[in-house]
Structure formats: C-alpha cells, structure tokens
Amino acid sequence: MLKPFVIHEPRTPQEASELLNEYGWDATAYAGGTELLVVMKEGLTSYAHLINIKTIDAIDAIQIIDNEAVLRVGAGVTHRTIETSPVIANHAPLLAEMERSLANVRVRTMGTLVGNLCFAEPHSDPAVVCMAWPGADFELTSTDGVRRVPPDEFFIDLFMTARQENEIMTAIHFPLLPSGMGSAYYKFVLLERPSANVAAFVSVTNGAITSARIAVGSVGPVPYRATTAENLLVGEKPGDELYRAAAEAVASAADPVSDLYGSVEYKQQLIRVLTRQALQQASERAMGVEQL
Ligand SMILES: Cc1cc2nc3c(=O)[nH]c(=O)nc-3n(C[C@H](O)[C@H](O)[C@H](O)COP(=O)(O)OP(=O)(O)OC[C@H]3O[C@@H](n4cnc5c(N)ncnc54)[C@H](O)[C@@H]3O)c2cc1C
Known part of the structure; x- marks a missing residue:
C-alpha cells in the first residue's frame, strides 16, 4: 500500500534541486517510476514528496554536441526511445543493441537509462556499457552548479552512487567512437x-x-x-x-x-x-x- 505523497513538476534542473534542498530526506526524484514505485509499494521506502523530472524542459533530448563529437542523452530519455532512435542507430548503435535486450517492452517504454544508472541495481545492462565506453560521463546538476562524473567514480556500492542528495542526473555524454x-x-x-x-x-x-x-x-x-x-x-x-x-x-x-x-x-x-x-x-x- 502506497503512503500518500505530493508530486512536484519542476521546469528546470535547478528548480528540481531546490525542491530536494527544501524537503531533504522526505523527497526524491523519479522518471519512469519502474524501480521507485515498486520499492515504495513494497514499503521498503517512502517519500512525502516526489519530484517528476520529466517535466523539465527538453530533458528528453538526444543530441549530437561538441562539434559532432559527443552524443548527449537527456535524463528523460527512455530505453525504448534509445532502442528506436535514428540518431542512436547512426552514431552509437551499441546502445540500441544493448537496449533491445533489456527487460521487456513495457519496462523499456516507461523506464529511463538515467533512472537505471541512478538506482544502481547491480544487475544492470547500461552500467557496464557506460563503464567501458571511452570517455563517457554523467552530468549531475544542483543549485551548486553542474559537474561531470565518470562511471568508475559514480558507482560506489550496491544501490549507492556519488550523486549528492540535492543533485539530479541531467544527462549522459558518450563521445562518438573513432573509426577503427x-x-x-x-x-x-x-x-x-x-x-x-x-x-x-x-x-x-x-x-x-x-x-x-x-x-x-x-x-x-x-x-x-x-x-x-x-x-x-x-x-x-x-x-x-x-x-x-x-x-x-x-x-x-x-x-x-x-x-x-x-x-x-x-x-x-x-x-x-x-x-x-x-x-x-x-x-x-x-x-x-x-x-x-
Ligand atoms: C520487470 C523488470 C525487469 C527489468 N529488467 C532489467 C534488465 O534486464 N536489465 C536492466 O539493466 N534493468 C532492468 N530493469 C530495470 C530498469 O532498467 C529500470 O527499472 C529503469 O531503467 C529505471 O528507470 P526509471 O526511469 O523507471 O527510474 P525510476 O524508478 O523513476 O527511478 C529509479 C531511481 O533513480 C532515481 N532517479 C531517476 N531519475 C533520476 C535523475 N534524473 N536524477 C537523480 N535520480 C534519479 C530515483 O530517485 C530512483 O531512486 C528491470 C526492471 C523491471 C521492473
């Protein structure tokens, strides 16, 4: 049985971080809810305030940036979008290949790549691909600013990451692979x-x-x-x-x-x-x- 909670709908990452500052341990971010709602329903955790990151402007963008050198995947991008995106197919087909085999189509349609990484469940498909990807990093945003953390510094332990309580992960950067x-x-x-x-x-x-x-x-x-x-x-x-x-x-x-x-x-x-x-x-x- 879910305990009552309030849903907040920030428009910017800073607004989301302000909410995390304001409500502290009583609040958490969510995207697809495919992990969070399960643990909440099981009574393993509860929050009075849920911060929906999908309402942040352009959070679901897939872009090629830095003079066509880097793929940027926003925190609202679902597994299914990565699996079917022509941009990913052209520039980073391994990601589409990995996503195709993850969970089932219902989970892939709701769940996000970033949600998978932030949850830090050890049996993760994307975590190992990010860990091996040359130069990949995770963008974390808060009211204190933006920092980029490489995967080997991000994953600390079972369900534990280097993300601070007031940070949301806003994107993942994947440098495009050189020929050869x-x-x-x-x-x-x-x-x-x-x-x-x-x-x-x-x-x-x-x-x-x-x-x-x-x-x-x-x-x-x-x-x-x-x-x-x-x-x-x-x-x-x-x-x-x-x-x-x-x-x-x-x-x-x-x-x-x-x-x-x-x-x-x-x-x-x-x-x-x-x-x-x-x-x-x-x-x-x-x-x-x-x-x-
Ligand atoms: C039946 C089932 C089968 C699955 N099989 C696989 C599998 O084979 N391989 C695999 O790798 N995964 C698997 N998963 C996990 C799946 O990939 C995740 O459930 C999904 O990616 C989580 O994304 P979400 O957006 O739903 O996260 P949510 O449930 O919304 O959030 C998960 C956690 O991340 C935090 N969070 C989410 N977004 C952010 C953000 N932007 N910034 C900060 N914190 C954030 C939330 O606070 C929460 O703690 C499975 C899940 C289910 C339910």
Missing part, C-alpha cells in the same frame, strides 16, 4: 536481469590492437574495468588465442559474489565465455569484418 574502434556487449540472463555481462571496446590499426577497454558487470556490487587484460591486448595481433588468454585473465582476476544468480566458479566461467565473445566481436567490428 569496434564495440560489443554480451550477457547471460538466467533470472530476469543479467547474471553476468561484459562490454568491450577495441581499436585495431595496421593489424594490431592499439587500445582495449573491457568492463564486467552484474557479478558484484558495482561494474568494474578489467585493466590487466586490457594491457595484455595492446600491441598484439587480434585472434582467438589472444581473446582466450585475455578472457582467462579477466576470469581469474574476477572476485564475483556467490548468490541466487550463481556460485563464484559459475560466474567466473560466465565471465570467461562472455569476455572472449565480446573481444572477438569488438575486434571484428573494428576491422570491418562485421558491421554493427
């Missing part, structure tokens, strides 16, 4: 959400890997980068043996939590397989063998 860089996202889903997921970004020049980014998610409280394996790839010729060696390095360095989604060993094996698949696909996309 390929990306891939793989996951394994047993229950409703991913049991393990891996995102990889690989650049290949003159037959050798020049940069690699790998992120692993859903196996512990927060997603993380697999930097040892990334370093192992740079300077090497792409190929199955290399992908297997890197996947082994990611799996053996992993420290997954044993839970309903699987044991430590089971998750290590998932990470091993998903990393190899993601590296192979990202490298093939980088070399133009496969188009995204």
